[in-house]
Amino acid sequence: MHGADPKVDPNPNSYPSPAPGPDPGPGLFGPDSVTWQLHADPIMWIAGIRALYLQALHPRAVRGVAQNSDFRRDAWGRLLRTASFVGRITYGTAPDAEAAGARIRGIHRRLSAVDPATGERFGVDDPELLLWVHCAEIDSYLHVARRSGFPLTDAQADAYVGEQREAARLVGLDPVGVPGDTARLARYFAEVRPELAATPEAFDVVRFLTAPPVPAVLRPLRALVWPAVAGTAFGALPPYAHALYGRDAPPRAAADRRLRVAGRLLRAVPAAVRWRLPPGHIPRAVARLGPDTRPSVRRLPSGEPEVP
Known part of the structure; x- marks a missing residue:
């Protein structure tokens, strides 16, 4: 969600590429980071959908998207742009990642939305909104990966959250104010929960993710595969998110079984x-x-990986 997915959101291939040099280097994270290993796992696609469900529960964040986005008409393009941004800052060179971050920050600076309850106009680059989007995304990546069988120790999970402060910096946050380990990430969610609500815009996101538009020829495949994908992502939400959406949370063991099956497949x-x-x-x-x-x-x- 990265603040908002605006109509002017760039094509994933339109970021400027750094000039060739003798040693482009490993990038912001590098092959020895947890991020390098984790973001290559295919369960990240389900984690990304879980992040969208969770991000939609922040009223201002989701209104920023709804008022600046064409996500209803460009479902797959939106998901691919987000995936491309994450992939680019993870696996691209440092100049490439910095260019991608600068492009996103520039777009967000030009966008605003209106709170319908108060009439107040706010920027989508409000640090509180950017922090929510970042934390919901990182929490989703981490929870879905670990619960699906990706073997991370607690120390490796903490390292991942700390590494992702670089991603937060790229979208315009001061890394000092961003959670740097799983305990601080959990405290952040405890603090922000009173601000969360299932607004009409949040339910729009749920309906959209339940049956995203596809060409007519692909609708049978969507009917066959997508309910399991979206249902697995939604089931992985924390209990308070299910309660806000007015649904009963599935038993943790059942949600974890679905994630492990998805991970194996x-x-x-x-x-x-x-x-x-x-x-x-x-x-x-x-x-x-x-x-x-x-x-x-x-x-x-x-550290040695934990047995899932």
């Missing part, structure tokens, strides 16, 4: 195949840095 697709799908940042990074930098759980830094 997605990871069964060979990496050489899925990494070639759009936006395709991982093969370019490996080509730049060498085959020994391929993302893998075996490369996770510090």
Whole structure:
């Protein structure tokens, strides 16, 4: 959601590329980071959908999207742009990531929305809104990955949250004020919960994600596959999110079983195949840095992985 997904949101391939140099370097995170390994896991697609459900529960954040976005008409383009931004800042060179961040910040500075309850106009680059979007995204990535069987220790999870302060900086936040470990992330959610609500705009997001538009020829495939994808993502929401949406939360064990099944199915697709799908940042990074930098759980830094 990155604040808002505006009508002027750039094509994922339109970010300026850095000038070629003798050593473009590993990027902001690098092959030895938790981020490098985690963001390559295909369960991130389900985590991203969970993030959208969660982000929509902040009234101002979702209004910023609803009043500046064409997400109802450009469902898949929106998801691909978000995936491309995450992939670019994770696997691109540092200048490439900085350029992507500058582009996003520039777009957000030009956008505003109106609170219908008060008539107040606010910028979508309000730090409180950017922080909510960031934390909901990182929380979703971390929870869905771990619950689906991606083997992270508590120390590695803390390292990931700390690494993601770089991503927060790129969208315009001061990293000092961004949670740097899982305990501080949990405290943030406890503090922000009184501000959350299921507005009409939030239910618009739920309806949109339940059956996103596709060409007529793909509707049978959507009917076959998408309910399981969206249902798994929604089931992974925290209990308070289910309550705000007026639904009963599924038992934790049942939600975790669905995530583990999804994880096994997605990871069964060979990496050489899925990494070639759009936006395709991982093969370019490996080509730049060498085959020994391929993302893998075996490369996770510090500590033995937990058995899921």
